[in-house]
Amino acid sequence: MNEFLEQFLIESRELIAQATDDLLALEHAPKDAARLDSAFRAFHTLKGAAGIMDFDAMGLVTHATEDVLSTLRAGDRAVTPKLVNNCLACLDQITAWLVAMEESEALPEEADADAAGLIARLIPSPRPEQPAPVPAANPGEPTLPAHAAAILQEQIEVLALPQDEGTPGRTAAAMRVMQNIFTRFGLSAPAAPTEPATEDTARPQRMDMARIETLVNLAGELIVVKNAYGHAVSLAPSPALTKLQAQLDRLTADMLRGVLAARVLPLRHVFQRFPRLVREMAASLDKPVRLVTEGDATEADKRIVETLFEPLLHVLRNAVDHGIEPPGQRAAAGKPSPAIIRLSAARQSDEVVIEIADDGRGIDPAAIRATAAKRNLATPEALAAMPEPELLELIFAPGFSTAGAVTNISGRGVGMDAVRAAITQLGGRVTLHSTLGTGTTIRFHLPFTIMLTRVLTVEAGGQAFGIPFEAVVETQQFNRKDIAAFGAAEAIIWRGKTVPLISLAATLNLPDTPPAGIIHTVIVEHGGEWGAIRVDRFGDQLELMLKPLDGLLSGMQGIAGTALLGDGRVLIVLELNEVLK
Amino acid sequence: MATKILIVDDSKLARMSVSKLLTSLRPDWTRFEAASADEAIILTGREHPDVILLDFNMPGTSGLELAAQLRQSHPHIPVAVISANIQVEIVERAQEAGATFLAKPLTSPALAAFLDEAQARLSVTRPSVR
Incomplete structure (x- = not known):
């Protein structure tokens, strides 16, 4: 051009x-x-x-x-x-x-x-x-x-x-x-x-991004070489090589961090699109709504910024369509007009937190019970006994919001499950808080940079897998007799807590041979779910450039991505959401 | 010594466009670019340009204000203010500030005329410039 x-x-x-x-x-x-x-x-x-x-x-x-x-x-x-x-x-x-x-x-x-x-x-x-x-x-x-x-x-x-x-x-x-x-x-x-x-x-407005992207890819390749070098050194260790390896480790890590820090965009790139869209949505529904954006100078990884549009649009649509009451109802409740939706971003240590808060009607637990029952997401008894936080989580269940009141604004058959999936894909998590009559707040907790994932490698069913390190609480060995059976399921008591015991091999349909004596488990916590994942062997901690799934693996459940190991093997990194289900 | 010209415009596209014209009109001149009035003042102090082209419409200090300032600090430098608003008021204010008014988008003949005039003025103060 x-x-x-x-x-x-x-x-x-x-x-x-x-x-x-x-x-x-x-x-x-x-x-x-x-x-x-x-x-x-x-x-x-x-x-x-x-x-x-x-x-x-x-x-x-x-x-x-x-x-x-x-x-x-x-x-x-x-x-x-x-x-x-x-x-x-x-x-x-x-x-x-x-x-x-x-x-x-x-x-x-x-x-x-x-x-x-x-x-x-x-x-x-x-x-x-x-x-x-x-x-x-x-x-x-x-x-x-x-x-x-x-x-x-x-x-x-x-x-x-x-x-x-x-x-x-x-x-x-x-x-x-x-x-x-x-x-x-x-x-x-x-x-x-x-x-x-x-x-x-x-659209990304800085042409320099192409150059930064090249550097990120080169750094990624360097990490692969570094891991291969580490593997080679471990086969023939010598003090000199080990010392060099430590230096190489430090330098590559520093370099990658530096390059990734350059590949950032202010959230303005995605935020600036919404005042306009919210204005149009609000006008089409005859609801006076004002979108206030804050912290749009907060920076995040370019890939994150570029991927956020769809999830944010969905949440904002929901807020305008379902969250904000019709003007008459608001007036009757003594609430101010226009309604306010606050879209804000802030850096909190290693996370970028994006918040969408509306001052609308909040989520009615009774309405969730009714919808969940209609969609057969749980039995009426279970729903009746379900505590409120858990009930609110049902909004993220696949199939929860595919029907219901279909309007031009939010009736698109894409639910909050898609929002959560998109944010999880970026290495983040979604939380929701709602107070009836006062409003709903949804938060995206996102990593500042993506791609470099720390994993704990484990072996199960004869294959190597990576468990995202942020989910690992500790590695723990148990005796066979520590396992308690709950019907067909098994659990262990860990620090006074009953944690479900999950065989990784069985979950992934691999040959599973339960050991007779000591069992090795990785205690993980992810999205509020706990699990003791039983593996055959613990491996090392590695920092990896995670590649999204493509080709044969795409669409496979339970897998977040793959990375090339030093010895040329492909490591499969687990998606704990699926494993813990 | 090559003649130095400073181009001041917050739009890079506009600077590129002026540069292109200058390349054909005065290929031997050295060009400097500034994206704001502040940058222009710093570059003027450091590089001592012989000729300055200013955009009228810039955030912060406008081209006219900058022209007036430059007239105070560097009265011998020929200055042109470029504006897409061809209003009598702006033309007059440019002249008051001792600057030449040039219409945007800048055309080659209009720029050539200003450069000729600027060079004539410079030859009085700096006879080495042709």
């Missing part, structure tokens, strides 16, 4: 993000002169960028927006939701153009027509000069001018094009143009695709 176009895309996306942020802030604080200046400057710089690229349509749209903002500056006009909507629509259109330009590496076609529609909305002329409207199909239906109908027809043709890699971008752009036309001519629009609207503004 031409370096000018590349820089144009980077800068425009940053400016769009800035302008979006400013516009949304202005909607809540219309007199904020600093925000207004910042929004003005963003549109002005966008205009400048358009000029450099000879992109007239974008120049005209940004110029018109700038005009509107300068009337605000002069105090001739007030900030209204409609005005903000119109400015945001311009940003959406520019975003769509950027997508098209990135694909075609040329100025988008049809941009002039799109621009004309937007400008007409921004600067309403007192006597709109429009061609005669086409006769309405049904009397009483709003009519559509011929040129608008023609534009609609074009979008329908765009949507009918064969699927290829350009389809998502084209579809998003066409949907937006159609949406604009519907809104402009007062027709009810089809359900808006909420997610893609600002998707492209949040």
Whole structure:
């Protein structure tokens, strides 16, 4: 790609993000002169960028927006939701153009027509000069001018094009143009695709990332060599080699830590997409909601930041749709309007904690009991006896939220189980707290960096496995007689606690020979579940670059990933969620 | 000694675009770039540019304010303020600050005219510059 176009895309996306942020802030604080200046400057710089690229349509749209903002500056006009909507629509259109330009590496076609529609909305002329409207199909239906109908027809043709890699971008752009036309001519629009609207503004905006990624991969390979070296040294140990190995260990660990620390992005990259989306969701449900974001400068591993969009969107959707009460109910309960959803992030030692807290109705345990019973997640007796924290956990059970009240906002058949799975995949965990009548808080606890996983290696059924070290409480040997039987299950008493005894080999369908005398177990705790995992032998502690599963192993239950060992063997790292089930 | 020119704009794209024009108009000049007024002041003190091109619209100190400051500290340096807003008021304020107004997007003839004029001015104070 031409370096000018590349820089144009980077800068425009940053400016769009800035302008979006400013516009949304202005909607809540219309007199904020600093925000207004910042929004003005963003549109002005966008205009400048358009000029450099000879992109007239974008120049005209940004110029018109700038005009509107300068009337605000002069105090001739007030900030209204409609005005903000119109400015945001311009940003959406520019975003769509950027997508098209990135694909075609040329100025988008049809941009002039799109621009004309937007400008007409921004600067309403007192006597709109429009061609005669086409006769309405049904009397009483709003009519559509011929040129608008023609534009609609074009979008329908765009949507009918064969699927290829350009389809998502084209579809998003066409949907937006159609949406604009519907809104402009007062027709009810089809359900808006909420997610893609600002998707492209949040792409990683630093080209340096590619270089950092190369370094991370090289560091990963170096770790493999280091482990192989360690293995070679153990076969023919000598004091000199051992000393060198210790140095190598330290240096590679330091280097990897340094490189991973560089591969971070501020959470702003994902957070900045939500004020807009929450605003749209709230508007479509007629619920006044305000999203407050805090700590968006908190940094986390790039992969984490880039993966968080879907899980966060899901939780925010739930909050707006199920958490926040309808306005009447809120007023009756004496709760303030707008409702507040707080999206915050903070670094807490080695973790990044992301919190989504709403001040809505909270989760009703009775409603969970009813749903869980309907979905056969547990027997009515078990549900009746279940303590509240455990009951709330059922929200994360697969199948819990696939049905129920289906709305455009949250009825997508993706449950909180998918959220938990996504966060667990990143090496994190999800917790939930809810107080009836006061609100719900969901927290994602995420590691600051990923990929480097410390494992304890064990052998079971003749194979080597890795147990994530953070889950290991201790390794413990028991006598056969310490085992207590509970029906078909077995447990051991460990520090006064009854812990289920799990045979790793049996769990993974490998040949299992229970020993007659001493048994070796790894006591683990993961997500509140305890287990004593019986293995044949304990191995070493290793630091590994975990590879996600692909090929034959993908989709296999109970496995988090694989890593290459020093002796060339592939170590399978266990997913304890599944093992402890 | 090569003539030095400082380009001040918070947009890298804009700096790239000005640089490209300069490469064709004055390939032998040494270019420096600053992304803010603060950076511009530091670079001016360190590199002693002969000519300065300023963007009007920058966060913090605007191009006009910076032009006025530079006129105080370095009255002999020819300065141009580049703006996409071609308003009489801005043009006048640029002239008051002793700067040349140039419209954005910058065109090759407009920049060439300013550079010619700047060089003419420099030849008075620094005869070595052609």
